[in-house]
Amino acid sequence: MFDDLELNVVTYTLIALVLGLMILPVIFQKDPDIHPMILNRQSNMSPVRNPKESPVHRSTSSPPGYPLVSGLGLPTDQKYRTRDGDIRDVWNQAVKEGKGKVLSVRGSEIKELDIDQLTQNIHSLGSYIKSIPGARRIAIYLANDIENLVASFACAFYDLTLVVLPFDPKSSPDVASLLKRSKADVLIAPAGDLALNDVDGASSIKEIIYVVEPGSQHLDWTSPDGKVKTSVYHDVIKTPSTGAGNVDLDGPAIIVFGSKYIGEERSIEIAEFNHKQIIAGVASTIASIKPGPETLKPDDIFVPVDTLSDIYTRIFTYAALASGTTVALNPVAGVHANLELCIKHVRPTVIVASTSTLAYTASDAAGSRMEIWHNILHYFQCRTLESGRIPKGNALIRFNDYTRPNVGEPSRLRLVFSAEVAGDPDSHPLNSEDLNDLRACFGARVVYGLKHHKVAGPINQQHVYDYRVQPQTPKPSKKKDIPRKCAHFGGVTPGCEVFTRDWESFKASDAGGSRGEIVVRGPTVIGGEAPLGVAGKWWPDGVLSYV
Known part of the structure; x- marks a missing residue:
């Protein structure tokens, strides 16, 4: 039967190609990241x-x-009991478990901040606000920067209510109406970002703490009409701190707007x-x-x-x-x-x-994805995802990637x-x-x-x-x-x-x-x-x- 077969280079090449298509996928096949039945x-x-x-x-x-998950399960003095914790424990865990790193990123400039210094700033700011007569609700109108984090935990440690005003670099809310509705007593905001008439609309504001950029800290940021007391953040965090005291875990801690x-x-x-x-x-x-x-x-x-x-x-x-x-x-x-x-x-x-x-x-x-190569590449990446794995790519893909x-x-x-x-x-x-x-x-x-x-x-x-x-x-x-x-x-x-x-x-x-x-x-x-x-x-x- 096989005596009449004539095998040449083309025949051997086709046989090798067919066997390769059958065997290589089996050899190089990888398991999905998780068993598909778990997703069912x-x-x-x-x-x-x-x-x-x-x-x-x-x-x-x-x-x-x-029971539903309700806390961090932190250790207590009793061996087999745990406690849920509160917002203060978030910062305490960061100090205990972390590497002491919080980064402030501004363009290509990355500043590493010492977490012990930040802890000191938290207590200084909290002590200062606590000393303001009648200050209970602290509104912040801040970007995602270190002052936002410090103010948040200062309120947590000193039993103050944090009022988080919506902040987006590309839009601004009606700050006056939000301050009035939240009945905020103190406002922490970037210097020069809010018009004074916005704050004047909120009659409950007792003091404004301005966050001033380093290049403008030599200027006088006191209120010209004297209706609302003003101070600057970089001076406030240098004040001596006092004991934090107890915290009401059932009272309002954070107020947001939705x-x-x-x-x-x-x-x-x-x-x-x-x-x-x-x-x-x-x-x-x-x-x-x-x-x-x-x-x-x-x-x-x-x-x-x-x-x-x-x-x-x-x-x-x-x-x-x-x-x-x-x-x-x-x-x-x-x-x-x-x-x-x-x-x-x-x-x-x-x-x-x-x-x-x-x-x-x-x-x-x-x-x-303008070239045909880009679309072919994306197709196979989606095929990899369908098989249950994340496509990582290689040097050949990165050579002409979209x-x-x-x-x-x-x-x-x-x-x-x-x-x-x-x-x-x-x-x-x-x-x-x-x-x-x-x-x-x-x-x-x-x-x-x-x-x-x-x-x-x-x-x-x-x-x-x-x-x-x-x-x-x-x-x-x-x-x-x-x-x-x-x-x-x-x-x-x-x-x-x-x-x-x-x-x-x-x-x-x-x-x-x-x-x-x-x-x-x-x-x-x-x-x-x-x-x-x-x-x-x-x-x-x-x-x-x-x-």
Whole structure:
């Protein structure tokens, strides 16, 4: 039978090619980052549910019958008991567990700040404010810089309420009305950023502490009319400190502002968090990414690209400090920040960014894929993601690569966190294809979730290793003719539980998955329970999405 076969160079080449295509993929095949079956069950459901409600969904690490994560589990004098802690313990853990590093980044200038000196500044500022008669509520209108961090923990140590005014380098809120609504007693703000008539509209302000740039510290910053006393930050932190005293853990600790939407009407809502809710959010955030290799570690560098006036970003920053991670603060950070300007000189390993920043980054990178080689490269990167792995690339790819965000060379970025604002019609939602584009673009894991200004930290959060492209669902929008798509938000975080309640035409008994208004409750939620005013749907694998 084989006697008549004539084998030549072409025949041997074809045989070798066929065998290579069959054998080489088996030899060089790599396992996915996680077993695919683990992604098929991302939430635990309660065995019993109330009428007109879906089953209560919880994190797989805190199933029904077990307590929700509510604290850091810090040691006590009694051997087998722990305590939850409060906001002060976030800074104490940073001093204890960290390497003593907080970085202030301004352009290419990176200044390393000694954490012991910052502790002294915290107590000096807190002592000074505590000595002001009647000062209880301290408003800060500050960028993501070291003064923001010092003022935040000064309020925590000296039993003062921190009022975080919205701050974005590209826009300014109505500061006068927000100060008046919050009944703030002291304002800490950059010198020259606010007009005096803005502050005059808030009659409760007793003193303004100006943060002055080094080049302008020789100027006189006293108020010309003398109605409101003024002082400067660089002098205040030189004053002697006094004892901090006790702290009311149930009283308001941090006040933030969030948007509330009723139909097409938008209003600003005040949210008051106490120490217990904040620390529960910090502990839940840490627990949502541990145990495992992706947990926050002391050798990480964390950069909040979004503004610290967002409670989600603030909680992640506190979680990084409590984990001993180096935190790098950049004043150009904000909701619409340029990602490269914030991180390229720092080479971070973990960042938190707004959906609008990531949407712009993804669009900018997609526009640079002009050559056919770039599209072929991106196709195979997406194939790698479909197989469950992050594409890292090699020297051949980098030789003729498309334009990617400059995150420092070589890149150390491994985790990118972002979350959709629940019910916000003006946000920039990301679908699962956008997320995979970003994963291929960064060579890092991008984690998407859901947030709300009444909840400390993320409500739902995708699994770190979930790279699946799933059917997209439309996001609520004012523009009914332009459907907006949004990826699912993953499973529930360990500090809260989530369910849907019958709402309008959406029912818990709907075929294909329970639907209804999303309701969150737990120790991270103001008042213990908060309906979000937006419809959601549960999928069979326990992930939540918009309807």
